[in-house]
Amino acid sequence: MNVLIYLVPMALLLGLIGLLGFMWTLKSGQYDDLDGAAVRILPDDDIEA
């Protein structure tokens, strides 16, 4: 069972990274325009004709 000593902290760390990631997305305003993000991928203006 000694494997728990590092497995549990690792699991927690991974979860914490996910949580911090979410906080970052929230802070950087990625949920401000949910519908816009969906349509903004449609135009191909980054491709040179």
Add this chain to the structure above:
Amino acid sequence: MAEALDLSRFVERSENGNAHMTLAVEGVGCAGCIRKIETGLKKLAGVVDARLNFTQHRLAVEWRDAEIDAARIIETLKTLGYGAYPFAPELVEADEMRQAQWLLKCLAVAGFAAMNVMLLSISVWSGNVSDMTRETRDLFHWLSALIALPAAAYAGQPFFQSAWRVLRARQLNMDVPITVGVVLALGLSIYETATHAIHAYFDSAIMLLFFLLCGRYLDQAMRRKTRQFASNVASLKAEFAHRFSTEGELVRVPVSTLQSGDRILVRPGETVPADGIIIGGFSEIDQSLITGETVPRAVDAGAMVYAGSINYSGALSVEVTAAGTGTLVDEVERLLARVTLAKSDTVRLADRAARLYAPVVHATAALTAIGWLMAGASIHDAIVTAVAVLIITCPCAIALAIPAVQVVASGRLFRSGVILNSGDTIERLAEVDTVVFDKTGTLTLPEGVVEVGAIDPDLLERAARLALSSHHPLATALTKWARKRLPYPEAVEEAGRGVSALIDGEEARLGSASFCGLADQALAVPAHEGEASTICFGHAGRFARIPVRQRLRPDAVAVVNALAACGLNLVVLSGDRMAAVQAVAKRLSIRQWRAKLTPAEKIAAIESLKLQGHRVLMIGDGLNDAPALATASVSLSPITATHLAQARADALFVGDRLQPVLNAVLVSQQAKSLMRQNLALAVVYNALAVPIAVAGLVTPLIAAVAMSGSSLLVTLNALRARFGQAKAPSLSSDVSSSAAKAFKEMHGFDADCAVPPAVAADSRFERVLRA
């Protein structure tokens, strides 16, 4: 009319010399729009950044102040095909935005903690029935504590703060038992962990917080969406005023920037933008929006005019007076202040439940502890059992029961064109037994409608095309009949009289009777015959008298009949003349009506209805309705209503039809019964769970299963509010068409677009209702 546009109030300047402005944009509908607007603006020299928020229909622009100005940007958007209006976000909205972000953060933390604690708890539960050592179990419990304690301290703040606020005010709400439950569960768990017990309740506490935060966030999101939509509509409706600068030149300024003492010009056909005193010119003004009176009033220098009146004939110079000095507006404000004070008599269902629930739960827990002590249990065991009772009865399902239904029902109302201002509107709408209508602008459409009757279509077409060159409100109603939307070249408008142009080489005139050379006949038929106003047209020796009538909303008869069929008591209270109100009441077969009411009399009428024990729904749109809207138990306004009326209404409805009113009542009644069912479900769950807890048989596993199960059940039941009911079967098809329209309007912000009366749909609707 090359007037300068002054937008300085809306522009924010940052330190690096860049200016920033937010605009509400109308007409945005697809991905192409984003690109068109953003690249179109960025091409302008001086524009640093332009970003369109597609969800909110708002555009943020940043530019270098020295190179370009705000008016130019709006001008550019116009040439791109989008109307844009400067937008000053309300403080409330910014507040709610922050609140939403905070709730979302709490939700994320609670979710993270709940997942990880559950991971550990499930290991413990399975370990308890197999070969887990005591040391491993203790480690897992301590780890749970490590996660759950900080997480609960952070994510529980919304509840702790609210509970503390009401406790200080010596009251109770749902948050009090939640807080007590969570704190006790955590405290007990620490004690149990320290004494190497088999069970700890960290998972229950944190899961409870997670579920409750879900409900709270959804509830808040609904209100935020409504507010965003409403404030967009408000800025799109905002008009510009013509202000005389100190040098006597005319400057175009947004109405919201007008200050007392400013001198403004109001041209014929324009809406008076602010209250003031006329200092020059004479004209007729239509105050129907304010008093409900449809006959224009003649005014000249020295007379007061009020915001929202329509200037009919002559140009007026007006000096703006400070808000509240006008007799009428002053009166309305005074009445409002009084009424609003008296309005805290409705208690929300959730709070009523909380008031009953909290003492019962706490008493049960206390009795459990005392009972076990008397039965000879140790103090520790007695307390553990009492806390288990508290945890298992923690109002998870009860707290979700009402918000879940509110969210689903308000979503459905939103799709059918009703925008709620507050969450408890649904509860109050459901209890309504009397509906009071205002007439002008509520039962009737805000704009006049031409009665074509026997007028020669050829003549009508010419009149309508000529009307395209006029600013007069009556002429505007006539333009809808123009098949070719092409104004005649060189049409000349004479302020206050009419327009004239050469058609096929002969002069045509549209306007007052005397203007068209009909003076003699006009004497025989007064301009305001019955409820109609008249506009005259003359061309090549032929004349037509075209009545412009206030017309009922296209589905008014059907909706009023349906409301009566629901057993609601219907009343019309109007500020308009006897004859006009009587005619409308008769057509709608409403037996109770009163005319020529002042705002105070409207309040008195509603209050006497309330005294008789009726719950009154008031539907009105005018400034004179605002106090009545606030007096009624619940109120609705069309989106075209005056700002003051909108601010007082509990909900707004979109479009030309009255159908949303019926939808609002029906959906609310259904939602209310679902709320009751949900509360009942929660109570039944407690009735089953409490004896188990009192008997001391609750393990954390049972608590977790019971809690999630009841929450799921309640949420699923709430989802039924999405679907219609058997009461009005034809409603489904009707709702879908009006929903489509509402959607179009919401995305295009075209609330005033004219829609042909859906005659077929209406008659079918009536038939089904009668059957």
